[in-house]
Amino acid sequence: MxxxxxxxxxxxxxxxxxxxxxxxxxxxxxxxxxxxxxxxxxxxxxxxxxxxxxxxxxxxxxxxxxxxxxxxxxxxxxxxxxxxTARMDAVRIDPEARTARLQAGVRWGRVVEAAEPYGLAPLNGSAPSVGAVSYTLGGGLGILAREFGYAADHVRALDVVTGDGEPRHVTRASDPDLYWALLGGGAALGIGIVTELEIGLVPVCTLYGGSLAFDGREVGPAVVLRAYEEWTRTVPDGLTSSFAAVPYPDLPALPPHLRGRYVVSVRVAHTGADGNQDGDQLVAPLRKIGPVLADSLREMPYAESHTIHSDPDFPHAYYGDSAVLSELDVDGAAELLARTGPDAGAMCVVQVNHLGGALARPAPNSVPYREGRFLVRLLTMGDREAARRILDPAFALLAPVTLGRAVNFAFGAGDRAGDLYDAETRKRLAAVKSQYDPANLFRNSYRVSA
CATH class of the missing domain: 3.30.43.10 (Uridine Diphospho-n-acetylenolpyruvylglucosamine Reductase, domain 2)
Structure with missing residues (x-):
């Protein structure tokens, strides 16, 4: 060194x-x-x-x-x-204040582990290996998002080094514009490097969660999606869920029930704090969709919440994009599923997140498109240009109901940053960027301009 x-x-x-x-x-x-x-x-x-x-x-x-x-x-x-910043991975929990201070390189798994002894939980995402700070700066759509909102909504303070080389301790009271811009625009915009966050924790020890999986060749993915969309209209705000369709390769390393299958699943997380305690009763309509390939729904410690999605924990090549929707056009989404299934020519992972609830509440940050009802995420494996040939026509099917894109799920979008934010948010972000990084020092990021 x-x-x-x-x-x-x-x-x-x-x-x-x-x-x-x-x-x-x-x-x-x-x-x-x-x-x-x-x-x-x-x-x-x-x-x-x-x-x-x-x-x-x-x-x-x-x-x-x-x-x-x-x-x-x-x-x-x-x-x-x-x-x-991977070596900057300290976590400090204040159980009385229900807060955590996170250095820039810490991963969510460590934060969950540190908060658990106090009966507290962060608003982390589905994968414990993801960096907590960058996730939060992009908004942070977590396991309990419909109950508590975006992770960015719970940030108390940020320590950041801006483009002039100055370290700043930023709160909503001390620097309202910079605070607003960093939370939602920080990872994409490139105003500075956040070295530490202070976040609020929530009092959650256990939850009802897991997934219901169907064989997509026996129960059509469009059938599951249509039933899922209808079900989301009936659930309380305290229930967070997503739909996924994944064609698994036939590899010995995979569990037998996944190997070579086209798995369509619904993932659920519910604390019962909204008064709807019976998780099994809430998901009963989903169990009627068709024969179930696997059912992992159960009461679990929050520390096991990563098993709901069981995201891959090994490095790999992927390219992806997203669309925040005003409504879920089930017919358009069904055609998207048909184009991205096992015969797509490349492995594609489709996820549909149910939004609304606390995610729709206004907050003093730049997380956009809070009125959206669903988020569609599409990931492809392998070559970037080949992936774009799948992604672009797939998302075109949803264009009539698309509000914009989500920055945390725009993997490799490069210059295509115009619709990461609405016009008014872009204008305000550009003004903050010009104030704190006038030389555009942090230009290895998405280009957001008025």
């Missing part, structure tokens, strides 16, 4: 350059489909390292990027400075 002394700060930066031992390993993230080749990697261990790295880059007019776990990279990049 080399060290580089910044000319404006005597802090010694631990750095890697192309060809150095450990350079490629440092760049390896969860997303393996995009290549990052920065001229300099700063392996940050503290907020001071981040400050020094940003000032070093600003002095030399070098672009700056940041990587924690490498799940949601906008696309490939070359040159400039990349700050990796």
């Amino acid at each position: 080399n060290h580089l002394t910044d000319t404006t700060d005597p802090h010694a930066l631990p750095v890697l350059r192309p060809g150095d031992p450990g350079y490629d390993a440092e760049l390896a993230g969860f997303q393996t489909g995009f290549v990052q080749r920065p001229a300099l990697v700063v392996t940050a261990r503290s907020p001071g390292d981040v400050v020094a790295a940003v000032r070093y880059a600003a002095d030399r007019k070098l672009p700056v990027g940041v990587q924690a776990t490498g799940h949601g990279m906008p696309g490939p990049s070359e040159g400039g400075v990349l700050v990796t």
Whole structure:
């Protein structure tokens, strides 16, 4: 490991350059489909390292990027400075205040584990390996989203290094515009590098959750989707759910009940805090859809909530996009399922999230399209250009009811950032960007302009 002394700060930066031992390993993230080749990697261990790295880059007019776990990279990049924050992974729980302070590189699994002894839970997503800070800056659509809202709605404070190299402690009271912009626009816009978040926790110890899986070749995915959409009109706000369709390859490493199957499932999470305690009664209509391939619905400790979705925990190449919908056009979505099923020519994963509930409540942040009723996410594996040939016509089917896209689920969209936000939000984000990063130092991100 080399060290580089910044000319404006005597802090010694631990750095890697192309060809150095450990350079490629440092760049390896969860997303393996995009290549990052920065001229300099700063392996940050503290907020001071981040400050020094940003000032070093600003002095030399070098672009700056940041990587924690490498799940949601906008696309490939070359040159400039990349700050990796994986080593900044401290978690501090304040059980009396029901808050947690999270450093930039911490993953959700560690936060859940740290909060559990106090009967508290964060508003984490479905995968414990995802970086908590970047997830939250993009909004954060979690397991209990309809009951509690977006993770961004529960942020108390942020520590951030902006494009001028200044460390700032940001709250809604101290810097309302910057606070607003970072929460919803921070990961996409590139205003600065957030080194720590203070988030609110919720009093949840257990929940009713799991999935009902059907064989998509026996019970058509469109049949399940239509029944699911009708069911969502009857459920309380405290129940969060999603639909998924996944054609699994025939691989020995997979469980026998998944190997080579086209699995269509409905995933559910419900705390019962809304007074509807009987989870089995709430999901009874789903069990009537057809023969069930697997049923994992049960009461569980919150620490086991990651088993509801059982997201893959190994790095791989993927490309994806999303659409926030005013309503679910079931016919259009059924055609999308037909085009992305086992005969699509590439493995495609379709997920439909039920929105509404607390997600529709206004909040002092830039998370857009709160009026949306559903979010459709489509992931494809393999080549980026081949994936686009599947994604574009698929999402075109939903265009009449599409409000925009969700930044946390726009994997590799690059310049296609115009519909990540509505026009008024884009205009306000662009103004904050020009104030705190006038030199566009953080340009390895989505380009959001008025």
